[in-house]
Amino acid sequence: MEEFISHSKVxxxxxxxxxxxxxxxxxxxxxxxxCYYIKAVRGADAQGEPTSDGFVVFEGSxxxxxxxSSFSKSLLRLRNDLIDKGMIxxxxxxxxxxxxxxxxxxxxxxxxxxxxxxxxxxxxxxKGGTTLKKVETKND
Numbered sequence: 001m002e003e004f005i006s007h008s009k010v011x012x013x014x015x016x017x018x019x020x021x022x023x024x025x026x027x028x029x030x031x032x033x034x035c036y037y038i039k040a041v042r043g044a045d046a047q048g049e050p051t052s053d054g055f056v057v058f059e060g061s062x063x064x065x066x067x068x069s070s071f072s073k074s075l076l077r078l079r080n081d082l083i084d085k086g087m088i089x090x091x092x093x094x095x096x097x098x099x100x101x102x103x104x105x106x107x108x109x110x111x112x113x114x115x116x117x118x119x120x121x122x123x124x125x126x127k128g129g130t131t132l133k134k135v136e137t138k139n140d
Contacts, residue, residue, distance in 0.1 A: 036124035036132055038113050042066055043094050046113040048124065050132065055109040055120065056102045063088060063095045064115030075111050082112075106132055 035047045035058065046061030067076060082088045088095050103109035106120025114123065121133035 034126050036126060038110060038123050038125070040064070040114055042115055044113050044115070046097075048109060050106065051102065054102050054104045055106040055124075056100050057097060057109050057113060059097055059099050061097045061113065063097065063113050065093065065095055067115040068117075071111075071116055075108070075117075078108075079112060079115075 035049050037045075037047050039045045042064035043062050044064045046057050046063065048055055048057040048061065063079075067079065079088070082101065083095075087097060087099060087101055089098055090096075103112060106124050107118060108120070110118035110120035110123040121136070122131055124132040126135070
């Protein structure tokens with residue numbers, strides 16, 4: 001039975017479905033990295049990190065309670081889908097992620113958290129205020 005399960009996991013992963021993989025990437029103790037954060041108006045207070053698949057926003061992060069009028073329709077649909085699927089829940093007047101959520105880019109993640117269009121490379125910052133953009137350009 002274990003062999004069947006093992007083969008099934010390999011096959012499903014090969015087909016591009018990542019249902020058995022962790023959303024956060026495992027890191028060795030030497031690779032520990034600070035997480036990035038956003039804290040802004042309308043209740044946004046989130047933490048996350050870049051991954052090979054995009055940008056993961058961590059469980060427990062708070063997203064804006066409302067969106068701006070200029071918020072794109074596609075992002076609004078995504079936000080509503082996350083609410084409908086129960087990944088974003090309303091508790092005590094705040095919207096909160098109940099599990100880690102991967103977005104295709106830092107900007108999509110930032111926009112979802114802030115409820116407005118956002119440049120994720122500028123919005124996501126380390127504790128000392130260093131932007132994701134500065135970290136990425138320093139590593140190139």
